[in-house]
Amino acid sequence: xxxxxxxxxxxxxxxxxxxxxxxxxxxxxxxxxxxxxxxxxxxxxxxxxxxxxxxxxxxxxxxxxxxxxxxxxxxxxxxxxxxxxxxxxxxxxxxxxxxxxxxxxxxxxxxxxxxxxxxxxxxxxxxxxxxxxxxxxxxxxxxxxxxxxxxxxxxxxxxxxxxxxxxxxxxxxxxxxxxxxx
Amino acid sequence: xxxxxxxxxxxxxxxxxxxxxxxxxxxxxxxxxxxxxxxxxxxxxxxxxxxxxxxxxxxxxxxxxxxxxxxxxxxxxxxxxxxxxxxxxxxxxxxxxxxxxxxxxxxxxxxxxxxxxxxxxxxxxxxxxxxxxxxxxxxxxxxxxxxxxxxxxxxxxxxxxxxxxxxxxxxxxxxxxxxxxxxxxxxxxxxxxxxxxxxxxxxxxxxxxxxxxxxxxxxxxxxxxxxxxxxxxxxxxxxxxxxxxxxxxxxxxxxxxxxxxxxxxxxxxxxxxxxxxxxxxxxxxxxxxxxxxxxxxxxxxxxxxxxxxxxxxxxxxxxxxxxxxxxxxxxxxxxxxxxxxxxxxxxxxxxxxxxxxxxxxxxxxxxxxxxxxxxxxxxxxxxxxxxxxxxxxxxxxxxxxxxxxxxxxxxxxxxxxxxxxxxxxxxxxxxxxxxxxxxxxxxxxxxxxxxxxxxxxxxxxxxxxxxxxxxxxxxxxxxxxxxxxxxxxxxxxxxxxxxxxxxxxxxxxxxxxxxxxxxxxxxxxxxxxxxxxxxxxxxxxxxxxxxxxxxxxxxxxxxxxxxxxxxxxxxxxxxxxxxxxxxxxxxxxxxxxxxxxxxxxxxxxxxxxxxxxxxxxxxxxxxxxxxxxxxxxxxxxxxxxxxxxxxxxxxxxxxxxxxxxxxxxxxxxxxxxxxxxxxxxxxxxxxxxxxxxxxxxxxxxxxxxxxxxxxxxxxxxxxxxxxxxxxxxxxxxxxxxxxxxxxxxxxxxxxxxxxxxxxxxxxxxxxxxxxxxxxxxxxxxxxxxxxxxxxxxxxxxxxxxxxxxxxxxxxxxx
Numbered sequence: 001x002x003x004x005x006x007x008x009x010x011x012x013x014x015x016x017x018x019x020x021x022x023x024x025x026x027x028x029x030x031x032x033x034x035x036x037x038x039x040x041x042x043x044x045x046x047x048x049x050x051x052x053x054x055x056x057x058x059x060x061x062x063x064x065x066x067x068x069x070x071x072x073x074x075x076x077x078x079x080x081x082x083x084x085x086x087x088x089x090x091x092x093x094x095x096x097x098x099x100x101x102x103x104x105x106x107x108x109x110x111x112x113x114x115x116x117x118x119x120x121x122x123x124x125x126x127x128x129x130x131x132x133x134x135x136x137x138x139x140x141x142x143x144x145x146x147x148x149x150x151x152x153x154x155x156x157x158x159x160x161x162x163x164x165x166x167x168x169x170x171x172x173x174x175x176x177x178x179x180x181x182x
Numbered sequence: 183x184x185x186x187x188x189x190x191x192x193x194x195x196x197x198x199x200x201x202x203x204x205x206x207x208x209x210x211x212x213x214x215x216x217x218x219x220x221x222x223x224x225x226x227x228x229x230x231x232x233x234x235x236x237x238x239x240x241x242x243x244x245x246x247x248x249x250x251x252x253x254x255x256x257x258x259x260x261x262x263x264x265x266x267x268x269x270x271x272x273x274x275x276x277x278x279x280x281x282x283x284x285x286x287x288x289x290x291x292x293x294x295x296x297x298x299x300x301x302x303x304x305x306x307x308x309x310x311x312x313x314x315x316x317x318x319x320x321x322x323x324x325x326x327x328x329x330x331x332x333x334x335x336x337x338x339x340x341x342x343x344x345x346x347x348x349x350x351x352x353x354x355x356x357x358x359x360x361x362x363x364x365x366x367x368x369x370x371x372x373x374x375x376x377x378x379x380x381x382x383x384x385x386x387x388x389x390x391x392x393x394x395x396x397x398x399x400x401x402x403x404x405x406x407x408x409x410x411x412x413x414x415x416x417x418x419x420x421x422x423x424x425x426x427x428x429x430x431x432x433x434x435x436x437x438x439x440x441x442x443x444x445x446x447x448x449x450x451x452x453x454x455x456x457x458x459x460x461x462x463x464x465x466x467x468x469x470x471x472x473x474x475x476x477x478x479x480x481x482x483x484x485x486x487x488x489x490x491x492x493x494x495x496x497x498x499x500x501x502x503x504x505x506x507x508x509x510x511x512x513x514x515x516x517x518x519x520x521x522x523x524x525x526x527x528x529x530x531x532x533x534x535x536x537x538x539x540x541x542x543x544x545x546x547x548x549x550x551x552x553x554x555x556x557x558x559x560x561x562x563x564x565x566x567x568x569x570x571x572x573x574x575x576x577x578x579x580x581x582x583x584x585x586x587x588x589x590x591x592x593x594x595x596x597x598x599x600x601x602x603x604x605x606x607x608x609x610x611x612x613x614x615x616x617x618x619x620x621x622x623x624x625x626x627x628x629x630x631x632x633x634x635x636x637x638x639x640x641x642x643x644x645x646x647x648x649x650x651x652x653x654x655x656x657x658x659x660x661x662x663x664x665x666x667x668x669x670x671x672x673x674x675x676x677x678x679x680x681x682x683x684x685x686x687x688x689x690x691x692x693x694x695x696x697x698x699x700x701x702x703x704x705x706x707x708x709x710x711x712x713x714x715x716x717x718x719x720x721x722x723x724x725x726x727x728x729x730x731x732x733x734x735x736x737x738x739x740x741x742x743x744x745x746x747x748x749x750x751x752x753x754x755x756x757x758x759x760x761x762x763x764x765x766x767x768x769x770x771x772x773x774x775x776x777x778x779x780x781x782x783x784x785x786x787x788x789x790x791x792x793x794x795x796x797x798x799x800x801x802x803x804x805x806x807x808x809x810x811x812x813x814x815x816x817x818x819x820x821x822x823x824x825x826x827x828x829x830x831x832x833x834x835x836x837x838x839x840x841x842x843x844x845x846x847x848x849x850x851x852x853x854x855x856x857x858x859x860x861x862x863x864x865x866x867x868x869x870x871x872x873x874x875x876x877x878x879x880x881x882x883x884x885x886x887x888x889x890x891x892x893x894x895x896x897x898x899x900x901x902x903x904x905x906x907x908x909x910x911x912x913x914x915x916x917x918x919x920x921x922x923x924x925x926x927x928x929x930x931x932x933x934x935x936x937x938x939x940x941x942x943x944x945x946x947x948x949x950x951x952x953x954x955x956x957x958x959x960x961x962x963x964x965x966x967x968x969x970x971x972x973x974x975x976x977x978x979x980x981x982x983x984x985x986x987x988x989x990x991x992x993x994x995x996x
Contacts, residue, residue, distance in 0.1 A: 025842075030922035033839040035930060041846040048853040068950065075946050082939050093935040097921040111921050113931040116938075120931070123942040128850065130949040134956035135857040 003054060011053040015062070018046035026121050027114070036117035040124025047128060056136045059129065064174060067129035074122025081116040184249040184263040184317060187223060191216045191310025198303030207291040209302035214284035216306050220277035220313065224270060231270050232671040244671045246383075248319070262381060264319040267671030271515055272316035272444060274668075275522040279436045280309045282647035286530050287428040289644030290537055301341055301429065308334035312437050316444060321370045321380040324445075325363070328409070331438050332359045338433060339425045351421035354736065358418045359408050366405020366445075372398030373453075382448055386678060389452045396457030402449065403462050410442025410496045413470040414732040420489045427533030430485065435492045435525040440518065443496060447503035447511065451677040454506020460593060463504030468602040470497030475609025479708075480719060484532045484542045484620060488525065491568065491613055495521050498606060501599055502583055508680035509590040510583070512673040516685055517579035519658075519665065520567060523651045524576055527564040528617070530648035531557060535621070537644075538637045544620030548632040553639035560645065560652045561621050567655045569614035570607060570701065574659035577698070578687055580607060585694035604697055611705025616712070662687050760874075768881050771888040778888075778895045793834050800827040812865050818855035822848050839926045 022042035029035030050058045063070070085094040097111040194216045198209050205212065233244030246266035265273065284302075291298045311334055314327030333356070340352030374380040376398070377390035406412075411419035422434050433439070446463060453459050474494030481487035499521070502514030534557055536542045550558060567576035587600045619625060623634065658665050662685040673682040689695070708715055730738070756762075789795060801824050808820035825848035832841035912933060913925055922928040930938050 029924060029927045030931075031924050033842055033924065035839075035924065035927040037930065038839070038843050038846060041843065041850060044850050045846055048850065051853070068953075071946050071949055075942055078939055078942055082935070093932075093939070095920065095932055095935075113920070113922070113928075113935075116931050116935065117927070120938060120942055123945050127945050127949040130953050131854055131857070134953040135854070135861075 007053050011049045015046050015049055018049070019043055022046065022121075026117060029117060030111060030113060036120030037124060039117075040121040040128075043121070043125045044128030047125075047132065051132055051136060056132055059132050059136070063129060064178065067126045067133050069126075070122050070129060071126025074119045074124075074126060076119075077122065078116055078119030081112060081119065183223065184247065184265060185251065185261070187216075187220050188263075188310050188314055188317075190219060191306050191313065195303045195305075195307035195310065198299060198306060201299065203294075203296050203299050205299045205302075206294045207288050207298060209299035210284045210287040210291070213302040213306045214281055217277040217280035217284065217309060220273065221281055224265075224273050224277065227265060228270060228668075231265060231267060232667045244674070246675070259322055260320055261323055262319040263317045264383060265317060267668065267673070267675035268447065268515070269316055269675070271519060271668060271672045272440075273313060275440070275519065276309060276312050276316065276437050279522055279526045279651075280305075280432060282526065282530075282651060283428050283432040283436075285643065286431070286533070286647040287426075289641060290426065290428050290533055292537075297341055297343075301338065301426065304334050304338050304341070305429065305432065308338065308433065308438070312441070315441050319381050319383055321374050321382065324382075325367050325370055328366070328405075328441060329360070329363050331441060332356055332363060332409075335359070335422075335433055335438055338429050339422050341425070341429075345424070348424045351418070351424045355418040355422050357740070358415055358736070362405045362408025362415065365401045369398040369401025369403075369405065372401065382452075385449075385452050389456075391456075395453070399453055399457040399459050400462065402445070403459070403466075406442035406445045407466055408442070409445075410439050410500065411470075411493050412442070412466050412497060412500060413473055414735070416470065416474070416493050417731075417733040417736050419493055420486055423483075423485050423489050427485065427529055427536060430489075431526050431529030431533065435488065435529055436522045439492065439496055440499075440522075443499045443503060443518065446500060447514065447676060450503055450506035450511070451508065454504070460504065460506070460595075463500055464595060464599050467497045467500030467504060468599060468606075470494065471501065471606035472497075472602060472609065475606050475613060476719065478613035479609060479616060480716070480723075481613075481616075482543050482545055482620075482625070484535065484544060484617065485529070487613060487617055487620075488528055488532060491610070491617075492525060494606060494610060494613075495525070495568075498583075498603065498610075501603060505591070505593065505596075506677075507586075507590050507593075508673050508677040508682070509586045511676055512669060512680070512682045512685075513579060513582035513586045515669045515672045515676075516575070516582055516662075516665070519669075520575040520579045520655065523655045523658075524564040524567040524574075527560060527648040527651040527655070528568065530645075530651075531561040531564065531621070534640045534644060534648070535634075538640060539634045541633070544616075544625040545627040546630045547620060547623050547634045548626035548630075549623030550634055550637065551639070554637070556649065557640060557645055558621060560648050562618050563652045563656060564648070565614045565617045565621075567652075567659070568617075569611040569705065570698065572659070573656075573687055575655045575662075576659070578659055578662050578685060581689065581694050581698055582685060584697050585689060585692060588693050588697075604701060607701040608704045608708065611701060612708040612712075612715075615705065615709040619709075659687065760878075764877070764881055767885050771881070771885040774892060775888045778892050781895050791834055794831070797827050797830045797834070800830075814859050814862060814864060814866065815856065818852060818859060821855075822852040825851070839924065 022039045024039075025034030025042055026036055026039035027034075029039065047059055047062060050062045054061075082093045086092055093116075095112045095116075194212060198205065198212055201209070227247055231244045231246060244267055246264050246269070248262065248264040250263075251261045284305075287302070291301075308331060311327050311330035315324055315331060318324040318327055336352045336356035339355055340348050342348045370380075372394055373385070373390060376392035376394055377385055377388065379385060379388070408415040419434060419439065423430055425434070450459070450463075471494050474490050474492075474497055478487050478490035478494060481490060499514055499518060502510050502517065505511070532542055535547070539547065541547070563574065567574035570577045570580040583603065584600075587596065587603065591597075591600060616625075626632070626634075666685045669685055670682040673680045804820045804823035804827065808817045808824070811817050811820065825844060829841045829844040829848065832838075832844060912929060916925045916928045917923055920928045920932045922932070
């Protein structure tokens with residue numbers, strides 16, 4: 001894939017700022033404009049920059065976790081925060097709030113609505129990643145379309161197995177890189 | 183303890199299923215633990231439940247063991263378990279015979295195939311469900327267990343899942359019993375609601391008298407008839423004989439098929455005089471008893487002979503229990519015990535023959551060697567009990583039945599029913615004799631290979647269970663005093679007003695004895711003249727062959743359902759995306775329009791703020807542009823412009839939160855559009871017929887008008903809200919209660935948090951679906967569409983139900 005230096009550089013500058021902004025939306029959401037939904041969408045917008053710069057490979061590099069993991073994790077967090085109050089005898093999704101005075105920061109407030117919002121954030125983020133995974137995988141699509149256009153059945157079959165292999169290699173690489181980080 | 187026993191069955195069953203095939207036939211040894219425990223416990227409880235009264239001296243003072251546990255509190259559904267006298271009879275049948283069958287199965291599956299251990303596990307689960315049926319005092323709990331027996335029976339019949347006959351038979355069984363069960367549920371609810379209680383023990387004390395009860399009675403009886411294979415629902419039982427013989431012996435003779443009889447027995451004292459109960463039960467039972475007997479007389483397969491014999495005997499039991507007269511029911515209790523013992527023993531003998539000789543066809547049996555003598559004796563004794571010969575338990579039961587029918591059958595039609603019982607008993611004698619003669623080799627055809635003479639005799643453990651049951655049959659026949667207290671307690675449990683009489687082997691010279699002699703005499707005649715009788719039967723069945731049989735009816739019904747749904751699907755699901763969209767959009771456009779128009783008030787002020795004017799102009803221009811441009815990508819960008827302008831409106835109105843969301847969504851939507859549109863041609867090619875254009879135009883204009891009107895009405899209704907409005911309330915509560923100042927977010931995560939939870943679940947599902955669809959389409963592209971179609975066709979044909987009746991069913995049409 002052809003890459004443009006200007007786009008690459010500016011995306012690298014902007015990407016993290018937008019991610020921070022999305023986190024701000026997430027945490028500020030209870031009192032100011034924002035929230036998990038908007039935050040997740042904003043993070044999605046950041047990802048779309050990465051996609052414009054380097055295709056789906058760039059997106060995968062930005063988020064080492066697979067989209068379905070992020071999505072499932074988000075749903076898990078959401079469901080857990082919904083269910084936990086029941087275990088302590090309260091109603092479903094009943095939220096608690098705590099306030100504490102901390103030096104410099106002033107009064108800090110935390111509600112149990114925040115983890116729920118984080119769940120929403122992760123689900124939305126995962127959904128957008130999945131969309132790129134579904135419709136943005138150019139290499140695989142190009143190869144598949146090309147093969148079917150040529151009408152070459154053998155070729156198409158090998159592409160299928162290649163795709164699976166590609167998937168496995170990617171998994172391995174991911175694992176290795178994570179191990180190296182540790 | 184009652185619950186503990188049910189849970190033990192569950193635990194053992196699941197454990198065996200979980201161990202896979204590792205246990206082999208030893209799985210049945212593990213499975214035997216559950217019924218052994220139950221029998222042991224039942225013996226310890228017996229004296230308390232039966233009470234101290236000896237038979238004949240009126241009321242028994244037994245105290246039922248009961249247990250109650252709140253199951254679903256909101257429904258008031260309690261798990262009420264109750265072991266009374268009749269429950270004890272059923273438990274001894276279910277667990278006693280279950281224990282015997284488990285031991286027998288160890289011999290039967292001496293060379294276990296894969297899946298044998300699964301049979302043991304499923305059988306344990308079934309036994310637990312069946313105990314649940316006979317122990318539940320609550321009608322709805324009884325229904326739950328009832329359905330569990332249907333499901334486990336389905337799995338047991340279809341255990342050999344590579345055999346299409348087994349699959350078809352299992353499907354037929356569950357379709358018929360399942361449909362019957364659903365009808366029964368309706369009936370149980372009608373009875374429970376109109377009586378105000380679902381407890382059988384309370385229903386007994388306060389029988390319901392409501393008018394609707396009559397409908398409930400019919401529904402409940404349909405369930406009982408399907409389960410107990412009564413005419414015309416009996417076609418599944420012969421098919422179910424594809425199951426291994428231990429399973430058939432257990433489920434399809436001794437226990438599960440008695441569930442229907444059990445329910446009739448329980449409800450008859452309550453409902454016998456209500457609605458059409460007696461007419462239905464007695465006519466269905468009579469028809470079943472005679473038809474089952476006639477068909478049994480024509481079978482060459484010993485197992486099928488027993489299957490039709492079972493149907494006939496179940497009809498007999500219906501005739502007895504269904505009357506609601508406790509005297510007759512007492513005879514039926516003896517019969518149900520006798521039937522369980524002799525029928526299980528007979529099935530076991532057939533299984534032994536099948537296992538050692540390799541055939542159950544009486545034309546291929548030519549008599550056995552001397553080492554087989556014990557097996558043959560067991561078979562003959564059990565068959566004699568079935569035929570009602572003295573001094574066996576079957577005779578005691580039948581004698582008592584005839585006697586009580588003569589003496590106490592004082593309802594309309596009792597004379598006819600008595601006649602039917604006598605005729606049915608003659609047929610029973612005839613097919614019992616056919617069984618014995620077949621076993622002895624009298625039907626052996628000379629040109630068939632003679633394998634039975636050299637067949638290896640069964641081991642002691644293989645024959646043991648059948649022998650034990652037969653010894654019981656003889657012993658209890660000679661000394662009915664032994665079961666008398668149990669029978670008496672069961673009778674009083676069924677009907678608290680009962681004063682049961684003594685069960686005797688010799689009741690003196692009376693009319694019943696005369697009828698018994700008549701039955702045996704005519705039976706002997708039928709056996710002696712069996713060749714002409716068979717000819718007559720064949721001629722008769724040829725003559726009535728134009729009447730559609732129950733099996734054919736089932737097949738026709740099944741096929742018409744699948745055909746009908748296919749036709750309906752072809753109409754409703756045309757497979758054309760434009761048509762789907764047209765239908766969806768027109769419904770969305772028209773349906774809300776009608777109520778919206780009725781709520782029409784004045785037009786709201788068109789322009790609040792001067793900034794509205796340029797924004798509105800932008801929206802209008804962009805939407806017009808989107809509908810005019812020829813390139814798809816331009817249209818997507820135009821739509822994006824509409825979205826941004828809408829965000830502008832939100833900002834002007836002072837809703838930064840909405841504006842923010844709208845902006846980000848529009849951005850992302852545009853990116854996604856670009857992603858997807860790459861796969862489509864850049865321009866629209868209008869290849870649709872000329873007719874389609876005006877239709878599309880109409881629908882889209884209608885949708886636009888509808889949205890416009892809705893927006894106006896919604897805006898107008900904002901002005902007329904009262905002070906105690908939900909949004910006012912939410913704003914007031916947001917900061918103090920939810921500790922949040924952003925009302926939108928508080929609504930999302932707190933006030934309507936459950937909605938959000940549902941929404942993110944939907945998001946996850948749709949995300950997974952989108953990826954799967956996108957990838958599936960890609961694979962299809964790669965495989966070439968023909969290959970993919972082939973794969974799809976193959977998969978569909980695999981899932982098509984196979985409504986071909988088992989060959990056993992075909993035999994009935996002859």
